[in-house]
Amino acid sequence: MSKAIEIAHLCKNYGRHRGIIDVSFEVEKGDIFGFIGPNGAGKSTTIRSMLGFLRIDSGSIRILGMDSEREQEEILKRVGYMPSEAWFYPSMRVRDVIRYAADVRGMDCREEAERICSILKVDTTKRIRELSLGNRKKVSIVCAMQHRPKLFIFDEPTSGLDPLIQKRFFDLIDGYVAAGATCLLSTHVLSEVNRYCRHAAIMREGRLTMLDSPDIDDEAFLKFYEEEEVLS
Amino acid sequence: MIRIFATELKLNLKSLLIWSLAVGGVGLACILLYQTMAEDMKEMAGAFSDMGAFSDAFGMSTMSIATLPGYFATEVGTCHGLGSGMFAAILAIGILSKEEEGHTGEFLYSLPVSRQKIVAAKGGCVLVSLMMFTIICALMYRAGCVLVGEELPVKEFCTFMGREFIMNLEIAAVCFFVSSVSRKNRMGLGIGIAMFTYVYDLIGRVVPSAGDYLFIGPYSYANAPEIFAGKAAKGEALVVAVAVTLVAAVASFICHGRRDLAG
Incomplete structure (x- = not known):
């Protein structure tokens, strides 16, 4: 298959x-498929x-x-899915949202989540309602990647991200794809x-x-x- | 599923505490006022029980408000019935639809849990929240009785709290169904459902011809003055309650599982 x-x-x-x-x-x-x-x-x-x-x-x-x-x-x-509008429960802290997504999956993703958070510079102590769109997107990226899925589906992932984080995001994708994952990327860019x-x-x-x-x-x-x- | 249930419970904890302390607190305050009003009540009890339809509607023709059980049934019974019904409606009517309204649905539904399990987790949260609400209020009413040094008949008090809980579940089940097919939090509709069923019961007790259909409404079997007067609830009222609750719950699973989710 x-x-x-x-x-x-x-x-x-x-x-x-x-x-x-x-x-x-x-x-x-193993493909990175552009969906425009x-x-x-x-x-x-x-x-x-x-x-x-x-x-x-x-x-x-x-x-x-x-x-x-x-x-x-x-x-x-x-599957790791990142929607175009990255919304989470406003009263929750970033670390709780990330942990919640991992717990529902029944997985211990702490190591991978910490790695991605440090690469994307995610402040896990803040509450969701305190975050800008770009920072919410970073949380969404962590939730989509931390369980090392076989297939990534990203819907306009880079809108709101600064150029450095955009580059790091694609470096992360390259890494996962090199390890056997596939990526569907919906974008206007x-x-x-x-x-x-x-x-x-x-x-x-x-x-x-x-x-x-x-x-x-x-x-x-x-x-x-x-x-x-x-x-x- | 357990994780979703626990998180939902945590997200609703603040609301649960505010509502239970507010409704329980009003009941507690009413009980504490009983002692200072007891003498006046004795003089007023006769007049209150003789006010025709008004006395019937609020149960004052059934019980004397000069006794603590009568006072509790008419005053606290009304506050608890209305407050708990509104809490049940507000809690249940937003619990599923808030995901689509708040755009959190794409996060939640992209996790590897079926919609049925999500509905079950959120339904379980409503059930447990209503149980906790009932227990907190019951403890506050009990504390009030201890503070004024009076006793309520245990059997009638437990029956009252139990029937109120069943009434809350029935209202919550109907609102839960509305939530399962709605993309917005219909809080106004939820309050409307609770108010309508309360007023329906009130009218049914005042208008003789409407009394025959009283059993359809959830407040019919949770009427405090009747419970404290030792009157048994109509069997058909409880059958309707169970049927409405089950049908609404099953319909919520089916409808939510089949519909398109908004982005």
Whole structure:
């Protein structure tokens, strides 16, 4: 089994609002896969369907060889997910949130969590309500990485992070991928796709198109967004 | 699942303490006032028991407020019934929906725990919180009795607290179901449900024709004056309570498990 993600003919409709239409793609194990597209194109809907947050209308999703509906718990054990909006319980301290995520997984992740916290300069003594978006994102990264998952799913992970932390974040991903993990990276940042991704796909108007190469120039990249504007 | 239950309990601890100390404190204050008001009560008891529908609605025609059991049933019974019902509603109606409203759902639901287990953990938190609320209030009422040197009949007092707990569970179960299908914390609706069921009971006791349907409401079997007067609760009222609680709880599991979660 060499595929980390296998999605076939996935459709999700929100009634009057368009969701995603006949989305199919595969991600090989060990890949860093760029997932790009304008806001509202369907990237988050695809990701949320993969994680079982949304009930799909048709099609199939297999993650690490497991069915996303029947084996959701097993999949989530092996996945590290970082949502675009990193929210936690405001009254909790950072260390308690990190510990909570590890405890629910039934794992002792203290060593790895401490390592990531020191790399990303996370202040674990603060309460969540005291943190900026960037600092909440760092907590989210720790929660997604501390259990050393087989598959990372990041939804716009670097927005709000300073350049140094962004670099360290990608260094961490490189390390995990070198050790056998796979990464799906949803982003609007072209340089991230060019520099870190090995394969990429773009979503527009709920449909997905695989790109021949993740090496896209600025003009071609912006064209995807302009075409979306024209279409809409 | 245990970890989610424990964390939920911790997150709700402050609210539990505020509500239980407030409701229990009002009851305690009422009991402490009994001694200073006892003489006046004797003079007023006759008048209060003879005020027609008003006396019926608040149970003053059933028991004399000049005795501690009668005073407790009419005064503390009303405060506890209303306060505990509101606490149960507020606690349960936000416990699931707060995850989507506060955008914490993507964190919680991305952990390797099924939705059913999350519903069970949060439902368990509501159950335990209501038990703790009932125990704290009962201890405060007992402390009040000790301080004024009077006794409440143990059997009736335990029956009252037990029925109030069942009534709280019924209201909480309905609100828990609302929470399971809602993306926002509907606190106003929760308070409305508690108030409506209380007023429904009040009206049922005043309007003779409405009395036949009193058993549908959760306050019908938790009426303090009836309990302290030794009247047995209608069997159908308790059957309705158990049925409503179970149906709402099962529906919460099914509906929450099937719906799309907001981002």
